[in-house]
Amino acid sequence: MGKGTYIAKIALAILVLLSGLGSAYAQKGQKGKEKPFTVVIDPGHGGVDPGALGRSSKEKDINLKVSKLLAKMIEDEYPEVRIIFTRKTDVQIPLVRRANIANDAGANLFISIHSNASKNRSANGCETFTLGAGSSAEAKAAAMYENEVILSEENFEEIYKGFNPRSSESYIIFELMRGQDMEMSAELAQLVQKGMVKHTKLNNRGVSSAGFLVLHRTVMPKILVEIGFISNREEEKFIASEAGQKKLAKGIFEGFSEYYKLYGNPKREISDSSQDSSADDDDIIETPKNKKSGKTVAEEGMPVFKVQIFATDKPLKSNDKRLKGVKAEYYKEKKLYKYTYGSTTDYNEAVQMRKDISKKFREAFIIAFIDGKKTDTQKAIRIFKENNR
Numbered sequence: 110m111g112k113g114t115y116i117a118k119i120a121l122a123i124l125v126l127l128s129g130l131g132s133a134y135a136q137k138g139q140k141g142k143e144k145p146f147t148v149v150i151d152p153g154h155g156g157v158d159p160g161a162l163g164r165s166s167k168e169k170d171i172n173l174k175v176s177k178l179l180a181k182m183i184e185d186e187y188p189e190v191r192i193i194f195t196r197k198t199d200v201q202i203p204l205v206r207r208a209n210i211a212n213d214a215g216a217n218l219f220i221s222i223h224s225n226a227s228k229n230r231s232a233n234g235c236e237t238f239t240l241g242a243g244s245s246a247e248a249k250a251a252a253m254y255e256n257e258v259i260l261s262e263e264n265f266e267e268i269y270k271g272f273n274p275r276s277s278e279s280y281i282i283f284e285l286m287r288g289q290d291m292e293m294s295a296e297l298a299q300l301v302q303k304g305m306v307k308h309t310k311l312n313n314r315g316v317s318s319a320g321f322l323v324l325h326r327t328v329m330p331k332i333l334v335e336i337g338f339i340s341n342r343e344e345e346k347f348i349a350s351e352a353g354q355k356k357l358a359k360g361i362f363e364g365f366s367e368y369y370k371l372y373g374n375p376k377r378e379i380s381d382s383s384q385d386s387s388a389d390d391d392d393i394i395e396t397p398k399n400k401k402s403g404k405t406v407a408e409e410g411m412p413v414f415k416v417q418i419f420a421t422d423k424p425l426k427s428n429d430k431r432l433k434g435v436k437a438e439y440y441k442e443k444k445l446y447k448y449t450y451g452s453t454t455d456y457n458e459a460v461q462m463r464k465d466i467s468k469k470f471r472e473a474f475i476i477a478f479i480d481g482k483k484t485d486t487q488k489a490i491r492i493f494k495e496n497n498r
Contacts, residue, residue: 145191146373149211152176153223156201158258161226163339166349168224176222178358203262208326219331221323226340233341234312237302238333239294241318252319291474293330296420301364308360371443412477412489414459415449418470433469456493
């Protein structure tokens with residue numbers, strides 16, 4: 110057995126284990142109907158781990174201040190939401206402990222807040238990450254930098270099962286990460302990124318994926334937010350200032366608020382005249398073009414795979430620049446128009462489609478439909494495999 114095959118098998122086993130953990134936590138949340146919507150806010154670094162250093166500020170302090178402002182905004186607007194901090198003071202919390210806090214609480218969301226840094230002093234802007242193999246060299250470098258904190262933790266080799274944050278081989282486990290929460294994480298990331306850019310006017314570095322250990326260990330929708338570059342003199346002044354921190358927190362809060370209206374509390378009334386009142390929130394509505402196209406048709410009960418490239422709150426014209434020239438279709442779920450690329454009954458073809466389109470849309474991921482209704486992707490993959498043995 111080759112080294113690559115061996116590592117891939119280990120990665121797959123980890124993926125299966127995490128999927129099981131995710132199901133267990135999901136069931137735990139479903140049993141208690143009165144369980145409040147819970148958000149875990151994770152201010153990065155702390156204590157002896159200062160994070161990145163600016164000319165006059167430390168990342169750990171900025172992260173904590175923005176986190177507390179965000180929590181206050183959520184509490185004021187949504188008092189029914191339960192807020193849990195991984196740290197409220199200047200203490201170091203191991204990455205695995207941060208994740209366990211969220212898992213043990215059966216949290217609905219995990220938001221990790223960080224400040225970015227680069228050897229390139231002109232690098233600037235805000236960015237939001239989901240878990241993945243790394244959508245760019247910069248994203249991979251950011252994950253490696255953040256993960257290096259485990260080297261200062263006691264018994265890190267045993268706790269993290271030999272994971273070496275400085276070795277690219279260790280990151281192969283993230284190649285297979287396609288958890289059930291991936292789509293919701295991507296939606297949250299897009300909403301938060303949009304909110305930050307709107308309120309701060311910072312350079313929009315977009316949404317990326319990378320192998321952050323703190324996200325890897327959590328079993329709910331999760332994002333890691335890089336609010337700006339502490340290594341950039343002008344941007345450091347902004348993110349270290351009270352006014353800048355309020356704008357950053359407001360942007361993240363706005364993204365959370367949009368997500369919460371979609372998934373958090375169905376009993377809360379949402380005043381939105383643009384919402385299609387003729388359709389149930391869970392209906393799948395495809396474009397007329399898609400219905401008449403005569404594209405991939407699956408047998409009854411068999412899955413059709415597509416690649417979702419992004420979501421927006423309003424439908425786009427076919428020549429919209431955000432489509433980047435891609436011939437896309439959409440389906441509507443709750444209040445979002447979700448755009449997809451391609452259609453196939455062969456999962457292997459879907460994997461290649463995702464690889465191809467990721468050159469334009471780095472956060473693209475595979476989704477599945479059965480008999481015209483969206484279904485769990487892992488379930489669809491199992492059906493495909495069972496019928497192609």
